[in-house]
Amino acid sequence: MRKQMSLSCSRLSVAYGPRMALSDLDLSIEPGEVRALIGPNGSGKSTALQALAGLIQPTRGHAAIDGTPLRSMSRREIARRLAFLPQQPTAPDEMTVEQLVRQGRFAHVGLFRAYRQDDEEAIRWALQSTNLTDFAGRSLRELSGGERQRAWISAALAQEAQILLLDEPTSYLDIGYQIEVLDLIHRLSREKKVSIVVAIHDINQAMSVSDHISLLDRGSLVFDGEPAELARSGLIEQVFRVKGRFVQITPQAPPHFDVELARWNSALPNDARSSITQNSGNRPPADTTAERTSKQG
């Protein structure tokens, strides 16, 4: 018997003009599962998320929620089941946090229906979960980048969808808020059985938050499995073209990817250093695994 999948796609492909941004993506996400989507810039993470959210028309293949193809559902039907938070979303300037979060209920209230008790509950819960209750009346313009990002997450939460797609939700947040968002993702998946697909740059955050990791490279899925398996595969070094290794820091946590920077090798003998420059090409040293420009981007 096949397991019930909350979100799946088969042979999902998207082309921007002649360029294939995503080719033949097959994914299936179980209820309550956290799936991290990683890959270099321009590898198709955002495209995959948007296609999974039904926001771009695939050139081939399809995405489905609970087995129902997205294209046979209305936008409201999709929004009741799936919430999507794009990268760096923008809102009208004078909008307050609460007004933004309220928009998350549109899928439920529609054009006419008055806000009921359960709608108000959902809004309150969404604000609480992101620690924004005290900020409800503030204009989004007055908020810091981190607070604004949390307001958007809050709006997505208010949708009370069983599937949540997040495109780099931790970018532009300081480490404290990054961990808060990661913990929230974990809590939602375990307590509310929400299926979460999160595109994320930081490999270690991806390893620590997810049940499964999908690695994209130039629009194709090159790995799909558990974090520990990815650590053993050696694909990270290959796809991101960096030198590094996975180290086990604590027994219960997944291994930590430790990246090598060129400057640490300056103490090495000359022949060792030249071999590294050959390997990594003519690029500036990366200070993290993720923050670098890519040739595909």
Place this chain on the structure above:
Amino acid sequence: MTAARLSGPSVSAWTLPFFALLAIGALALAVFIGVVDIPPSQVVAALTGHGPATARSIIMDIRLPRVVTGILAGIHFAVAGLLLQAITRNPLADPSIMGVSQGATLAVAAFLLFAVYIHDPGSNTLAVLPTEWLPAVGMLGGLIAGGVIYALAFRRNLGPLRITICGIAVGAVLHALAIGLIAGWGSERIEILLQWLSGSLYARSWEHVVFLLPFTVAGLAVLPLLRRPLELLRFDAPIARSFGLSYRLQFSLALALSCCLAASAVGVVGPIVFVGLIVPHLARFFAGRRSSAVLPLTIVLGALVVTLCDLVGRLAGQAEEIPIGVVTAICGVPVLIALLRKVP
């Protein structure tokens, strides 16, 4: 309920009733005051169907229909402007970006030109020209222009910037064509056209009210349907769609409604579109944080602004009254500049 509680006490709870009263006051003022001095007692008598015949005729056949036409047109322009500013996310949008006034101008100009050959006036008097058709012709022209711009922008996914650029381009072409038509003309038609172009409430009768009212009623009846989509249309399309909005459908509906409101009003009173630009800004300014008050304030202020500006134009010019389009433009520019100082 929660909105009010979470947002804290609002200072602007009295804004809407205040302006509603002001609008009613302005309406009364506009009926009681005019170029011809009629004692207030006679005005009241005329309104209840008594009093001297001249007073009754001035109040019931001239002043009242004119004021009511102005109120309806003001509501049309203001609501159309609000809708367009919201969905194009362009604070300077007004009905002219959908080519409504330019399309109407071209239609009216062409109509006046060809009416000569159909009617064969035989004399130079204005009365011979079929001015009673102008509202319908102007409205049709405005709607066609709006439809063309919509069709051009639709092929490009209705991006807000795309529709603005299409609107400006098509509007410029229509405007040039209208000017070209006018260039080869006799003076009496130019006079009618100029009067129409400057936006005027002069000699507006109950027929004009009857022409406008169905659009006002239908338009305002549809607005509650658009209330939530309008809030969502102010986001980028991907965000609005992931919140569950059928973006294209709702965008098109809002656009169609604003075109209908603006085109019908342009047909009747000419392009006093400046109202459509200014009033939504005023409404947002007075509504402050209470975004739910913006729409009703826009309606009330639209009526108020047109009534007051028309009254000013009538009194300032005495017998040679100043057209309302001129008054709204002159009064509106400083207001707009003051309001936009807050915009980065």
